[in-house]
Amino acid sequence: MKIPEFTLERFFARYEFSTPYILCSSDIQGMAMHDLLALADDDALQRWQSLTLGYTETNGLPALRTAIAQLYDGIDPDEVITFAGAEEAVFIAANVLLGPGDHMISTWPGYQSLYEVGRAAGADVTLIELRPEQEWRLDIDELRRAIRPNTKLILLNTPHNPTGALLSHDEWRAVVAMAHEAGAVLFADEVYRMLEYNPSDRLPAACELSPSALSLGVMSKAFGLAGLRIGWLVVRDAVLRQKLLAYKDYTTICNSAPSEVLALIALRASQRMLIRSRAIVLRNLQLFQAVCLRMPDRLQMVAPRAGSVAFAQILHAKPIAQIAEEMAAQAGVLILPASVYGYPGNYFRVGFGKADFDQGLVRFEAFLKQL
Ligand SMILES: Cc1ncc(COP(=O)(O)O)c(C=O)c1O
Incomplete structure (x- = not known):
């Protein structure tokens, strides 16, 4: 069977293990074996x-x-x-x-x-x-x-x-x-x-x-x-x-x-696993919503209702694929541009599952300010 490349997975293959802060993953922070x-x-x-x-x-x-x-x-x-x-x-x-x-x-x-x-x-x-x-x-x-x-x-x-x-x-x-x-x-x-x-x-x-x-x-x-x-x-x-x-x-x-x-x-x-996952997601979602409120002319998001991801938008003339590439190179932060989905506009996937989301978010906000 012949099948086209899975664009998102190829994108992650390129950046996921070389970019310090992954702000777009859909999984929740992996648990340690001993825990x-x-x-x-x-x-x-x-x-x-x-x-x-x-x-x-x-x-x-x-x-x-x-x-x-x-x-x-x-x-x-x-x-x-x-x-x-x-x-x-x-x-x-x-x-x-x-x-x-x-x-x-x-x-x-x-x-x-x-x-x-x-x-x-x-x-x-x-x-x-x-x-x-x-x-x-x-x-x-x-x-x-x-x-x-x-x-x-x-x-x-x-x-x-x-x-x-x-x-x-x-x-x-x-x-x-x-x-x-x-x-x-x-x-x-x-x-x-x-x-x-x-x-x-x-x-x-x-x-x-x-x-x-x-x-x-x-x-x-x-x-x-x-x-x-x-x-x-x-x-x-x-x-x-x-x-x-x-x-x-x-x-x-x-x-x-x-x-x-x-x-x-x-x-x-x-039950314990779910409490852990929801706590991580809700904390990070709130932090991200606070950034949206601080820069409404630059960052917008339809509030998600469930899950670990949302499709937010950067209001800027530069194409989102270029913004994502520059952000990864200059700020060490990975977002997933809508171009990976073949979707138009400056949307990107943000993922709330990582434990170090707050540290990546500080860099994300600073990068958006100087964009
Ligand atoms: C909607 C959806 N379905 C299926 C999968 C595949 O899940 P897994 O990678 O755990 O096999 C994913 C992974 O991101 C997903 O987002």
Whole structure:
């Protein structure tokens, strides 16, 4: 399969490990091993210490699938499949569900693999544009109009990367019903779920609302453990589950054994993990909003409602790609320019997940002042 470059990942490959302050990451500050192990219960610690490093079960460690199922209402551990990050789940699901002659719908700007893999699999892709004047929210009527008789997949990311937008409860239920009526699979990329700033905004997972909807989750975002490369899909359709597992035989076969146990430890302590992640994000978001207030003629942002990122705007004649490059070189601060998404205007992604965000922000503000 031929597929275009993942522009955002290539951008990070160039800057992420050479720029001192990363102000645009979507993951939450990685947790240290000794802090994570300190959270382990006796059973998990025993699993860790006696772990043998053979192949593991293709659908995932049973105890881990049980812990994942407990994040949802009414989901059985057998309906969970684990993957090497959310990314592998997206890749496999799009390849299994789509082929030439099929149609899929997603949104833009967005995480590129959510629509690029389907396109590479031969599907016709409709991208619904998200707009700042609508606070980056998906227009439900536009979604309805985009559905065709051959629409096989509707792939939506909520809470949304890069805008931090979140659908309302009513909108979400309408989307789930719409996909079901159309006979399309709703693939809900919910990797930023549980990072809502107002807990009552948390939407039910798509898999809780419809037997044909898939819910995507991962350890990278709300749980601050991107390095584990553990993600999962909740799939209630047993036939589809078998197809996904059969495809996985050609990608990773099974997950990394140490990662499965470490993910288990984290999920059994999920409340503490989530408190930590939300505290980091909310602190950094407030600091960034204060900078927006101090320089309204230079920096603006539609306030995000959930997740670890937002799409802010620098008001300046210089193109954002050039501003980002100069900022990285001169201030040692990395922002993600909208050009990486092919999106026009001087927007950039800001990410609130890093522990040293405050130090990078001081440099960011100083750079903007002299721009
Ligand atoms: C919306 C969205 N989906 C999926 C992924 C992939 O997650 P992971 O890198 O943990 O596999 C990301 C990562 O940034 C993302 O933002």
